[in-house]
Amino acid sequence: MIPMENRQHVVTHESDENADTVPIIIAGNSKQECQSTNDSLTSKDNRRKRFMALFAFSLLTGSNGMQWITFAPIAVQLEGYYNVTSTAINWLSQIYMATYILFILPSTWLLETDGLKAAVTYGGLLNAIGAWLRYSGSHPDTFWLLMLGQIVSSLAQSFTLGIPAKLAAIWFPMNQRSAATAIAVFANQVGSAIGFILSPISVPVVINRAVFSHNLSNLLLAQACSCMIIIILIFIVFPQEPRTEKLNNNISKDLNVRYGTAQYNDNENIPSVLDLQLARDDDQESISGNQNHIIVTPRHPFTRDIKMLIMNRNFMLLLISYGIITGSYYAISTLLGEIILPEIPNQEVAVGIMGFILIISGLVGAFLVGFWLDWTRRFKGTTVTFYIFSVIAAVAFTLGVYFKQLEVLYFICGAFGFFATAILPVGFEFAAEMTYPISEGLSSGLLNCSAQIFGISLISIMDRILNRPSHTLIANCVLIGLLALGMILTWIIKLERRRENMAT
Structure with a gap:
């Protein structure tokens, strides 16, 4: 002092x-x-505002997560309905990752210059517009319009994925930030989980093409209406930044x-x-x-902050290891049907349930780990431990598919989801600690960018392998090898408590 x-x-x-x-x-x-x-x-008013901000943002990121995964559980049916290849259907998921890589820096710049509420509003508008375009593309001859809607919805992700740590830093005190970050990440996974189970239930396997078209159209219409309600809610209830944040910004300008x-x-x-x-x-x-x-x-130029992050050895190690674990999670979520159905046919609903369990168990892990970090502040130990169990779960998943143990796969998917998904909020807070005082939005954005790069690469590689007969085991071994590499990289990271030390 x-x-x-x-x-x-x-x-x-x-x-x-x-x-x-x-x-x-x-x-x-x-x-x-x-x-x-x-x-x-x-004050009670500010406490109310912070939870309103978290609630409104959670609805937005949840709906966006639902749109991302909507088509993965029904990929086989969509191939015949739109008369396209499995690769084209997989790109409905991969496009989220590709656009994030391209637009993360512009969206992060807008977050830093226009503020949190503006960034959330931009994301909400894109999310709603994309949802209505997707609904317009539900006809068999309009796959291009469906893809266009998915592209617009994916642009919303550029604004939402990096916000949890930023929202927590602006609105929540230190002893609640990890939990707030976990809840915001948790919400995105809830949306994905709902999408995983909702799609095969709403659009079941049917022979009649007209019935399938009707079911698909109703599903996409319901999603579009919910996205419209969410953006209206954001306009009404999402608060401006608290007074202290504005004062901090103003003082920074005078230094x-x-x-x-x-x-x-x-x-x-x-x-x-x-x-x-x-x-x-x-x-x-x-x-x-x-x-x-x-x-x-101090407010450094945007490019200077990026250079400082690149020069931070520990952050770069985390960037790679986080990208591997999250990219692996994206790959399994997207390709779950392609991995399981060739080995255990006619189990589309079971695949949807596995995807639901995969994500819901991850929500539990992310939620619990947020409170664990607030209590212990053990970022590295938690990350390494969860990485080890993720590798073990991936090995068990590979064996379960190989020996066609459907019942066991439910449990294994839950275990992998619990440990792999829980690393998402840990990574955000871990990065914020080691890169302080650089903006949490920028460090989180780069972590997510790494996740998208690894996600696209791994999905493309595994999809190419899975298109060959009896190559499921090889595809899963590629996944295990990458996870083992990520575990080693996480182990050698040196923990730096910059943010925590400044607060004491």
Whole structure:
């Protein structure tokens, strides 16, 4: 803490090392000013707003996850209905990954410049427009329109996937951030789980082409209507950033930060506020008059932040290992039918149930691990442990398919989903810790970009292998090998607690 002289502003770095990446501490004017700001942060109104933000965003990302996986459980039927190849149907899923890679940087830039609510609104609009285009493409001769709608919906993902850690950092105190991030990630998986089970139930295998068309059209219409309701809800209830976030942004603009030096602009009368982390403390007596300050993160150029991340060895290791585990999860979700049905025919509904179990068990894992991290802060240990069990589950899955053990596969899919999906929120918080003070939105965005690259690559490789007779075992072995590599890379990451150290 920095002692405060009467009404004197002090600007300094806490460390001389790497000063251009270390947040600046500004001393405040009075206990009364800080008390007022802290009261606004911990007020019931702001608590209500933060949970409204989390609720509205969760609905959006859940609906987008549902649109992503809608066609995977009924891929075989769609091939005949639209008269296209299995590769074309798989691209209805893969397009989500491809567009994310192309648009993650522009969407992250918009998130940083226009703010959280604007980014969520952009995502909601694209999500709704894409859903209606998909509905328009439900006729057998309009596969191109279905694909166009899927492309537009996939653009919404560029805004939503990287938001959980950013939303948690803006709206939630330190001791709730991992849980908030997990819930937001959890919501996307809930949507995917619903999509996995809803598609084969709503569009069952039928011989009559007209009946199949009617069922598919009704499914896509219901999704489009729900997406329209969600964007209206976002317009109405999603709140603007809290007051402390705006103050932090304003103060940052009045600091000239260059090569580790900072100069306060006396021409502006900027009120002081508490360290944002004090927002979680309801006991105001712990705030002393000589400890009023905030932490201001210097705003570097966007490209400079990217360069700093690339130069961070530990982040690059996490980038690869996270991409492998998440890409593997995408591959299994997309190709589950192609992996199982050649070995165990006529089990389309069973595949849908397995996909549902895969995702629901992952939700439980993601939810529990969020609270575990808030309690222990053991990012690396948790990630390595879950990676090991994911590899074991992948081996068991391969053996279950090879020996045609349908009943056992239900349990194995649940185990893989529990451990692999739980790494998603862990990775976001792990990255935020080791890359602070770089924006959580940028680090999360790059992690997701890596996941999409590995997802596309793995789906393409496995799809090509699976198109050959009796090559299911080879495809699954490729998956196991990649997961083993990711586990090793995670093991050698060195944990850096930059964000946590700045808060203490």
